[in-house]
Amino acid sequence: MTDVMSNVLVVDDEPQIRRFLRAGFEIEGFSVREAETGNDAIRAATLHAADLVILDLALPDMDGSDVLQRLRAWSSTPVIVLSVRASEAEKVRLLELGADDYVVKPFGMAELLARAKAALRRQALGISGESTVTIDRLTIDLAARAVWRDGERLVLTPKEYRLLQLLAQHAGNVVTHQQILREIWGQLHVNDTHYLRIFVRKLRQKIEPEPNRPRILLTELGVGYRLAAAGDRPLE
Amino acid sequence: MAARVAPSWRRSWNGPTNGRPMLKFHALRMALALRMAEGARHWLAASLAPGGYAGVAGALLLVAATTFIILIAGQFFQLPPITVMFLVPVLFAAVRWGTCAAIVAAIAGLASAAFFFERPHFSLKVDDPARILGLFLYLTVAVVTGHLAATARREAATARKREIDIRNLYAFSRRLAAARSPSDIYKAIHEHLASLVARRVVLFGPSGRGAEPVEHFGEVAAPPAVRAAAAALRAGSEGRVIDDGMNNTWLVRAVSQTAGDFGVIAVDLGRQSERDQREVRQHVEAMLADASQTLGQLDLAHALNEARIRTAAERFREALIGSVSHELRTPLVSILGAATVLSNAAAVVADSRMSELANVVRDEAVRLNRDIQNLLDASRVSGNGLQPKFEWADPSDIVNTAIERRRGRLAAHKLLLDLPAELPLIHVDAVLVEQALGQLLDNAAKYSPAGTAIRVAGRQVDGDIELTISDTGAGLTPDERARIGERFYRGARNAQTTPGSGLGLSIASAFLVSNGGRLDAESAGAGCGTTFSIRLPVATDLRPAGDPDHD
Incomplete structure (x- = not known):
């Protein structure tokens, strides 16, 4: 998917962080542009089309979430946020504002790359019309609206399929509780997380080889769910 | 009597009476009379005490009622001797209203018996000398038993009050011992004093720290005049009574006149006549003297x-x-x-x-x-920076996240997972609980040899979810087990060989407590492995209802 060289815009005021991010992305074949402030970032994003934005939240001139909002006003470029720990509420807020995913500082390059590639793949999915997502031995065929495990078609309820579809469209990236609840149960139910917990439990019984040790449908505590993607494990 | 009184009289009258025997004698007699009058007043006040004049009236009514009952019931039944019947109102009055009421009841009973039931009827005269002796005996018995009953009642009441006082004092000293800051201590003092004097009280910090009120009692703040008086009050000076300009009088004085600087207290004496005010003030002063002595004994200055x-x-x-x-x-x-x-x-x-x-x-x-x-x-x-964000969580999600995040650290151990499929959901801050559980997993991995098993199990026990983490490692000695939640505490056995800060378990415990749960440790002893158990309540009243799968 990085056949065509993707452009990454790295927005962070710490030069050392920008330096390792540049190295990490360049090794993987990305071309990197840097921005030090929020204003720089917005200017750079307008002038040079970026395929992906890595956005630090603590910028000297404005809040990272303001940059995100102004970016989202005209662009659907994937944005991955560099967040700090112990602020699940903020992560959820940023995801609701349109961020595609987050990593928690300090983070390893592999984790960030996995998130970034998942976000880029999603962008590409819309364009290429590719319609199957495979995780482990599970295949989700978005065109045929069918889910297969080990070549066997699974019987899912319409809501179960819609949840898998939603997660598959963001495969590898997190989807918040609120996004899921709004999408499947409607705006009235956005706070009914307990629905979702019980629902996910049932769905795991159908799709996970070991429902007690999920490998496919993963929980992001306090934030939401994600479908697993290769190499996305955080540092310990 | 005179000899006993004289010295105190001499003290007060020494100067002007020197060398004037006549005047001296006269004054002595007057002082004696005053003393006796005062003593009588005191006695009257004390014996009237619980019932007051209402008690006396009540006693008379009781006797009247008894008379009436005897007159009516006597028509139909054979009654016990009249004098025995009249002991009933005496005892009742004694227990209810005190000695004075009991004596009044006894005398009224005597009069009633003589008037209604002894020949000649409807006259206080009694013909039969044997009956006179009987009535005389009645009076003696009634007065003595009445007095005894009243005394017993008073003593019971005193004992009960003392018990309450001691309990309050015990609670107060426990609060002092647990105080983490001077303001905690002042708060405790304030509440203690306010409950002692049962009035509106404002406590001001010690003079060194400005006279800012530490706490107000009730809704109303101290009026400006009271503040000014409190600020002006110098250490060691007498208290004063001031008017706050709203017709209320306040007593402003140092909490303690003798033992250390505990600040200034202002007590609302209310709207009262000067005489009543003096009485309330005396009562408050006595209470405060007691309280400040207690404060001194509790070594409060040191605690502060x-x-x-x-x-x-x-x-x-x-x-x-x-x-x-x-x-x-x-x-x-x-x-x-x-x-x-x-x-x-x-x-x-x-x-x-x-x-x-x-x-x-x-x-x-x-x-x-x-x-x-x-x-x-x-x-x-x-720093009390824990603000749990409660949400519905699946306990197995928490366990799996904690294990996944530590896959590398746990790789050398055999991990056994025992989670029933249908554990109830819990309403917690899942991130905090995951971090607490993670600390315990780290701990298990650190203190048990590579290759051994770590078992993580979950189950429902009564209204709780219990998660246990068991290892077969270093275990805990009873001493270590007792100290395990202390910050920075590390068992001496392991301090040299295993790295760590001694923070993990205290953090885990605090995170769990903030979620309404708790952490316990069990170990059969050194080298016998450890089992940590987490308990978290299942919020029954919030149990999710409805079928999430309806379309």
Whole structure:
């Protein structure tokens, strides 16, 4: 998917962080542009089309979430946020504002790359019309609206399929509780997380080889769910 | 009597009466008369005490009622002797209203018996000398039993009050011992004094720290006049009564006249005549004298100092930890990130020595990060920075996340997972609980040899979810078990061989407590393994209802 060289815009005021991010992305074949402030970032994003934005939240001139909002006003470029720990509420807020995913500082390059590639793949999915997502031995065929495990078609309820579809469209990236609840149960139910917990439990019984040790449908505590993607494990 | 009175009289009249025997004698007689009058008044007041004049009236009514009952019932039944019947109102009055009422009831009973029931009827005269003796005996018995009953009642009441006082005092001293700052102590003093004098009370801090009120009693703040008086009051000076300009009088005085500087107290004496005011004031002063003696005995001054030093030290330490860990963290983000880029770079991967070194940098940075995180968490705990965000969580999600996050650290151990499929949901801050559980997993991995098993199990016990983490490692001695939640405590046996800060378990415990849960440790002894158990309540009243799958 990085056949065509993707452009990454790295927005962070710490030069050392920008330096390792540049190295990490360049090794993987990305071309990197840097921005030090929020204003720089917005200017750079307008002038040079970026395929992906890595956005630090603590910028000297404005809040990272303001940059995100102004970016989202005209662009659907994937944005991955560099967040700090112990602020699940903020992560959820940023995801609701349109961020595609987050990593928690300090983070390893592999984790960030996995998130970034998942976000880029999603962008590409819309364009290429590719319609199957495979995780482990599970295949989700978005065109045929069918889910297969080990070549066997699974019987899912319409809501179960819609949840898998939603997660598959963001495969590898997190989807918040609120996004899921709004999408499947409607705006009235956005706070009914307990629905979702019980629902996910049932769905795991159908799709996970070991429902007690999920490998496919993963929980992001306090934030939401994600479908697993290769190499996305955080540092310990 | 005179001999006993004289010395006190001499003290007060010494000067002007010297060398004037006649005048001296006269004055002595007057003083004696005054004393006796005063004594009688006191006695009357004391014996009237619980019932007052209403008690006397009640006693008379009781006797009248008894008379009436005897007159009516006597028509139909054979009654016991009249004098025995009249003992009933005496005893009742004694228990209910005290000695004075009992004596009144006895005399009224005597009169009633003589008037209604002894020949000649309807006259206080009694013909039969034997009956006169009987009535005389009745009076003696009635007065004596009445007095005894009243005394017994008074003593019971005193004992009960003393018991309550002691209980209050015990609760107060316990609060003092638990106080973490001077303001806690002042709050305790304030509430103690307010409940003692049963009035509106404002306590002002000691003069050294300005006369800012520490706490108000009730809704109303101290009026400006009271504030001014409190600020003007100098250590050691007498208290004064002032008017607050709203027709209320306040007593303003030092909490203690003798033992140390505990600040200034203002007591609302209310709107009262000057005489009543003096009485209330005397009562309040007596209470305060007692209380300040107690404060002195509790070594309050020392406790205050300690608490002040503790608060300052704590604040300094928190600030230090906070800023140090932040300063350490920023470069660590770059070090860690750069190390992960290096250790995956083709050139480094190709050279096993370089790759090893890059991994060392990465792994040690990860460890450093963990230690800094622990310091931050510990300062969050003690700085009351924990604000759990409650949501519905699946206990097995929490367990799996904790295990996944530590896959590398747990890789050397055999992990046994025993989670029933249908554990009820819990309403907790899942992130905090996951971090607590993670600390316990780290602990199990650190203190048990590689290759041994770590068992994680979940079950429902009564209204709780219990998660247990058991290892077969170093175990705990009874002493270690008792101290396990202490911050920075590390068992001496392991301090040399196993790295750690001694923070993990205290953090875990605080995180769990903030979620309404608790942490327990069990161990058969050194070398016998440890089982940590987490208990979290299942919120029954919030149990999710409805079928999420309806379409």
